[in-house]
Amino acid sequence: MTPGPEAMLDDELNAYIDGQLDGVHRAAFEARIAVDPVLARAVAAYTKQNMAFHAVFDPVLREPVPAALRRRPRLRRREMLRLAAAAAVFLAIGIGVGWRIGHGDTASSLSLAGWPERAAIAHTTFAADLRHPVEVAAPEEDHLVAWLSKRLGAPIKAPVLTGAGFQLMGGRLLPDAATPAAQFMYQDHAGRRVTLYVRIDRQPQPAAFRWAEAGKVVVCYWIDGGFGYALAGEMSRAVLMSVAHLVHQQIPG
Amino acid sequence: MDDRDRQIVELIPRLRRYARALTRNADQADDLVQDCLERAWGRLHLWRRGSNMRAWLFTIMHHVHINTRRRSQGRPDRDSMPDWEVAAGVQPIQEQISEFRGIIAALHRLPEEQKTILLLIGLEGLTYREAAEVLGVPIGTVMSRLARGRERLRQMTEEGGSLAVKMSS
Numbered sequence: 106m107t108p109g110p111e112a113m114l115d116d117e118l119n120a121y122i123d124g125q126l127d128g129v130h131r132a133a134f135e136a137r138i139a140v141d142p143v144l145a146r147a148v149a150a151y152t153k154q155n156m157a158f159h160a161v162f163d164p165v166l167r168e169p170v171p172a173a174l175r176r177r178p179r180l181r182r183r184e185m186l187r188l189a190a191a192a193a194v195f196l197a198i199g200i201g202v203g204w205r206i207g208h209g210d211t212a213s214s215l216s217l218a219g220w221p222e223r224a225a226i227a228h229t230t231f232a233a234d235l236r237h238p239v240e241v242a243a244p245e246e247d248h249l250v251a252w253l254s255k256r257l258g259a260p261i262k263a264p265v266l267t268g269a270g271f272q273l274m275g276g277r278l279l280p281d282a283a284t285p286a287a288q289f290m291y292q293d294h295a296g297r298r299v300t301l302y303v304r305i306d307r308q309p310q311p312a313a314f315r316w317a318e319a320g321k322v323v324v325c326y327w328i329d330g331g332f333g334y335a336l337a338g339e340m341s342r343a344v345l346m347s348v349a350h351l352v353h354q355q356i357p358g
Numbered sequence: 359m360d361d362r363d364r365q366i367v368e369l370i371p372r373l374r375r376y377a378r379a380l381t382r383n384a385d386q387a388d389d390l391v392q393d394c395l396e397r398a399w400g401r402l403h404l405w406r407r408g409s410n411m412r413a414w415l416f417t418i419m420h421h422v423h424i425n426t427r428r429r430s431q432g433r434p435d436r437d438s439m440p441d442w443e444v445a446a447g448v449q450p451i452q453e454q455i456s457e458f459r460g461i462i463a464a465l466h467r468l469p470e471e472q473k474t475i476l477l478l479i480g481l482e483g484l485t486y487r488e489a490a491e492v493l494g495v496p497i498g499t500v501m502s503r504l505a506r507g508r509e510r511l512r513q514m515t516e517e518g519g520s521l522a523v524k525m526s527s
Contacts, residue, residue, distance in 0.1 A: 116501050
């Protein structure tokens with residue numbers, strides 16, 4: 106059985122939803138969405154399905170893993186004690202971090218306050234701009250990514266966020282510290298915008314998701330693989346979390 | 359712990375999320391994860407270094423899930439947890455709650471093979487190739503089940519169904 110044109114459209118539509126179309130095909134498909142309301146409705150509906158899955162089930166990722174699951178069966182007693190000790194330390198760190206974030210402890214946020222705040226300011230400045238939100242627009246994504254990678258001195262790319270309903274609009278270069286930072290901007294069908302701020306951060310230890318708020322702008326930030334990431338938007342933490350998760354999945358390493 | 363153990367432990371939250379989505383019951387889900395991990399650790403010598411640990415673990419979980427379902431057929435349905443209790447910690451925007459709840463409820467009325475593929479790809483972010491490996495079916499089957507499942511789910515959740523992109527049956 107040979108697939109007809111409709112089956113091919115299905116395949117392309119789904120590959121688009123799942124971020125499995127490359128830049129050229131994605132741009133062509135987005136051009137079709139723009140002129141085909143029937144297709145646009147399908148994209149919106151499928152995107153919403155994925156958002157529902159993440160909104161309902163992502164909280165499981167943040168639950169503490171029951172000790173029984175973390176243990177390799179039939180461990181020797183000494184190994185079990187060591188694991189229990191490690192779990193206790195882990196728990197203590199978790200409680201400590203949770204408490205500080207919960208109480209807005211200034212000592213812990215001082216060291217990180219600088220760049221997430223810059224990300225929030227950059228979001229406020231450019232996401233509100235109707236005519237010039239980005240410096241280089243999405244159709245020139247290859248050029249944008251090559252340019253930003255060169256200026257940051259490390260290869261970066263624009264994550265695909267269609268799984269959460271956000272399309273890449275483009276990006277720009279921003280002043281940061283010793284090296285500049287990159288900002289990618291995305292928009293959903295309702296016109297909501299999120300920005301992803303990417304900077305060089307050579308901390309040896311990755312840092313888990315943290316939250317900051319500046320006015321209406323909510324920022325989710327973390328450090329991983331030599332980069333600091335800050336995702337900013339005027340939306341609930343739940344929505345931002347599902348987007349942050351998509352970004353994190355696409356980070357190499 | 360060697361590198362393989364560490365890889366497994368890092369994937370436990372993902373396995374728990376997938377299991378919770380499959381079963382909608384926290385206890386049942388963790389039973390599933392535990393069975394899966396016991397098998398994985400028991401067969402770790404069969405895992406080829408450098409191959410995809412995530413796909414391997416999801417494959418094991420898929421088999422455990424199928425066997426569990428087979429065994430429990432005829433017993434009363436334990437999928438009794440109200441959808442939204444699962445997400446007590448999320449607090450999404452109010453108007454989205456009922457819509458999301460409707461989508462999850464409808465998802466569980468889909469044929470098992472479509473539900474599985476929608477979750478593996480839409481929730482767990484597996485590539486089509488990985489999903490094909492996990493389910494032991496060709497990529498073409500993955501894609502047609504995905505297309506049918508998404509459109510069916512949409513018809514179930516959108517009022518008056520959908521005229522939409524016509525889907526090949």
